[in-house]
Amino acid sequence: MEILLESNDDTVVLKDGVEIPKVKPYVPILKDRNGSEYLRNEELFRGKFLVKGLIGRGGYGQIYYGSDATFPEDVVIKIEPVIRNGKTGRRMLLEQKILYRLQGRPHVPIMCASGHTDHLNFIGIIFVAIKFSLNHLLVMQLLGPNIGDLKKRSPVRRLSSTTVARIMIQGIAALRDVHSLGYIHRDVKPANMCFGVTQNTRHVLKLVDYGMVRRYKNSDGNRRKPRYRPGFRGTLRYSSVRVHDGKEQVPSDDFVSMAYSGAELLLVNLPWKLVSVEEIRQTKLDFHTPNSPFLMLTGPYFSIFCGAIFSLRSQDEPDHSSLQALLSEMTGGKSLREAYDWEENYRDALGSSTTESV
Numbered sequence: 001m002e003i004l005l006e007s008n009d010d011t012v013v014l015k016d017g018v019e020i021p022k023v024k025p026y027v028p029i030l031k032d033r034n035g036s037e038y039l040r041n042e043e044l045f046r047g048k049f050l051v052k053g054l055i056g057r058g059g060y061g062q063i064y065y066g067s068d069a070t071f072p073e074d075v076v077i078k079i080e081p082v083i084r085n086g087k088t089g090r091r092m093l094l095e096q097k098i099l100y101r102l103q104g105r106p107h108v109p110i111m112c113a114s115g116h117t118d119h120l121n122f123i124g125i126i127f128v129a130i131k132f133s134l135n136h137l138l139v140m141q142l143l144g145p146n147i148g149d150l151k152k153r154s155p156v157r158r159l160s161s162t163t164v165a166r167i168m169i170q171g172i173a174a175l176r177d178v179h180s181l182g183y184i185h186r187d188v189k190p191a192n193m194c195f196g197v198t199q200n201t202r203h204v205l206k207l208v209d210y211g212m213v214r215r216y217k218n219s220d221g222n223r224r225k226p227r228y229r230p231g232f233r234g235t236l237r238y239s240s241v242r243v244h245d246g247k248e249q250v251p252s253d254d255f256v257s258m259a260y261s262g263a264e265l266l267l268v269n270l271p272w273k274l275v276s277v278e279e280i281r282q283t284k285l286d287f288h289t290p291n292s293p294f295l296m297l298t299g300p301y302f303s304i305f306c307g308a309i310f311s312l313r314s315q316d317e318p319d320h321s322s323l324q325a326l327l328s329e330m331t332g333g334k335s336l337r338e339a340y341d342w343e344e345n346y347r348d349a350l351g352s353s354t355t356e357s358v
């Protein structure tokens with residue numbers, strides 16, 4: 001985003017004359033501590049990262065809010081024990097490796113540091129002891145609340161068409177960033193999408209959580225041979241029917257998860273939210289049927305977009321640009337740089353009548 005001049009204390013004027021409010025420094029909502037934390041508040045971790053609070057306890061580790069003496073933005077410090085439930089946790093090792101490779105891509109968070117903590121309980125007895133006591137560590141730029149939380153904050157529990165269209169357009173660009181390097185994400189969902197928090201990044205969507213990524217292409221550009229029985233990876237609510245069927249995941253499965261995420265943002269809930277686990281697969285298949293009542297509720301542009309995604313075959317290399325183009329009308333003429341629902345008190349979501357709650 002190019003800033004031409006600052007008009008006053010509250011607004012900035014962009015090169016094309018658009019005037020936008022200045023962003024106030026963002027402070028994330030912090031969680032209460034329960035004594036199980038790896039880092040203390042105000043701790044100067046590694047002599048460099050100042051810990052300012054706890055953002056969350058994920059399924060695999062803890063995420064802290066902090067600052068880095070050498071990085072201009074606030075950061076998050078993500079920590080995962082090397083040994084979890086008696087098993088060696090490899091998620092963060094993988095995330096560190098993939099994030100490193102993806103640096104420089106616009107929809108990937110900037111990584112400031114990675115490695116392991118040096119809180120050793122059994123210093124230097126034997127290698128195994130050291131291994132047991134280390135925690136994986138990842139420091140990256142601070143982002144805003146995830147899209148799932150921004151949806152929950154909406155008084156109507158859903159987002160407007162223009163906001164969802166622009167989230168999807170950027171989400172597909174994020175998938176292009178990952179797929180073009182020969183990887184698939186395998187856990188696309190609203191909770192893994194966040195906007196930036198600075199003047200330059202607050203309208204840029206970033207995909208987070210690279211702990212389930214898998215390489216689907218070899219370095220020669222050919223696809224890897226599918227495994228006979230790959231284990232389940234992902235989040236059931238957003239997994240494609242192919243994943244239900246135990247198939248090896250491919251780029252189109254990331255797109256299906258993206259389409260389900262968009263449908264959830266428009267509809268409040270996905271039609272399979274309240275059905276039994278056994279019925280989820282069939283309810284998804286029903287949703288794929290052209291003219292399915294729930295699909296129709298997402299509106300004409302989004303249902304065409306979903307139709308294009310649901311018709312992708314496993315061998316297809318989806319055309320990211322053509323899929324984005326299907327959503328251009330749904331933006332209602334708003335550019336990716338204009339305000340999103342949460343910046344306008346959810347005005348468009350409250351006023352929109354194209355979708356109904358499921």
Ligand SMILES: Nc1ncnc2c1ncn2[C@@H]1O[C@H](COP(=O)(O)OP(=O)(O)OP(=O)(O)O)[C@@H](O)[C@H]1O
Nearest residue numbers: 058059060061076140141142143146191192208209
């Ligand atoms: N860079 C970041 N800045 C701010 N918040 C973040 C950042 N990265 C992740 N988060 C928040 O933390 C949550 C969990 O992150 P992430 O999915 O990477 O961790 P996880 O341990 O794999 O969690 P889970 O088990 O829930 O998948 C995200 O939903 C997001 O809200």
